Amino acid sequence: xREVVLFFLIVVAGTAGELCVSRAMKGIGEVxxxxxxxxxxxxxxxxxxxxMWLGIALxxxxxxxxxxxxxxxxxxxxxxxxxxxxxAGAFGAKAFLGxxxxxxxxxxxxxxxxxxxxxxxSRK
Numbered sequence: 001x002r003e004v005v006l007f008f009l010i011v012v013a014g015t016a017g018e019l020c021v022s023r024a025m026k027g028i029g030e031v032x033x034x035x036x037x038x039x040x041x042x043x044x045x046x047x048x049x050x051x052m053w054l055g056i057a058l059x060x061x062x063x064x065x066x067x068x069x070x071x072x073x074x075x076x077x078x079x080x081x082x083x084x085x086x087x088a089g090a091f092g093a094k095a096f097l098g099x100x101x102x103x104x105x106x107x108x109x110x111x112x113x114x115x116x117x118x119x120x121x122s123r124k
Contacts, residue, residue, distance in 0.1 A: 007081055014065075015089045084112075
């Protein structure tokens with residue numbers, strides 16, 4: 001049961017964090033000037049956004065869940081199963097960010113999910 005909870009946190013919290021950071025960055029806009037002063041200004045501007053902090057917190061939760069599960073599961077099992085975050089990311093991007101996802105991407109996501117299922121069945 002604990003591995004299911006940890007995988008859930010890895011996939012859901014990690015992906016939700018990435019979506020929040022993406023939303024924050026889209027609010028700021030593209031980086032066009034790569035001089036140190038401009039980069040510093042961009043970073044400071046991003047740190048003023050609540051979406052950025054929420055994203056960092058959620059990604060941290062996903063990361064520490066990954067560390068926890070790696071303490072008792074094999075990497076060759078954990079990494080493939082955590083690939084479900086690709087599917088969660090696509091669904092989240094469509095629902096939360098309004099992104100359009102073409103058929104080829106959905107097919108690729110389905111292939112990943114099939115692979116995750118095969119790996120899950122192989123667990124000890």
